[in-house]
Amino acid sequence: MDETTDQSLSRADLARLVDCFYERIQVHPELGPIFNAAVDDWPEHKALLTSFWASVVLGEGSFRGNPMAVHRALPDIRAHHFDQWLLLWQQTTGEVLEADAATYMQTLANRIGHHLSRGVGAVRPEFMMQD
Known part of the structure; x- marks a missing residue:
């Protein structure tokens, strides 16, 4: 599988x-309250994140945003x-x-999550604390 794109996935797959995923996030006992407080318009947020993943996975270049700044701003x-x-x-x-596409998406999310986590932790010492 290509390291930068997965052509077995379509934008429709990513949107689905x-x-x-975000339907599950909204009802998650710990993540739900954080996301529900931060997201005013779920359909808009899902469209934005579909653009994010389409840009990452398909090379679309349709995403406009700053994930690091957004995550750093969540107290x-x-x-x-x-x-x-x-x-x-x-x-x-x-x-x-499908299994190969799932593994690919998991690998990407792990890389991105690690990067975001380090970036947030670098400016917010309380980030590493358990509530």
């Missing part, structure tokens, strides 16, 4: 994944929330996508 987010997010992502990709 994002929709399913209640902690390092363990990234772990929970990644676990839910792994479960959802495993259920929604």
Whole structure:
């Protein structure tokens, strides 16, 4: 599988994944309150994240945003929330996508999550604390 794109995935596949995943996020006992407080318009947020993943996976270049700044601005987010997010992502990709595509999406999310976690932790010492 190509390191930078996965042509077995379509934008429709990514939209379906994002929709399913964020439906689960909204009701997650720990992640739900953080996301629900930060997201005013779920359909708009899902469209934005579909563009993010389409840009990462398909090379679309349609995403406009700054994920690092957004995550740094969330006062209640902690390092363990990234772990929970990644676990839910792994479960959802495993259920929604074919095995190879799920593994590819999990690898990308792990890389991105690690980068975001380090970036948030660099400017917010409380980030590493458990609530």
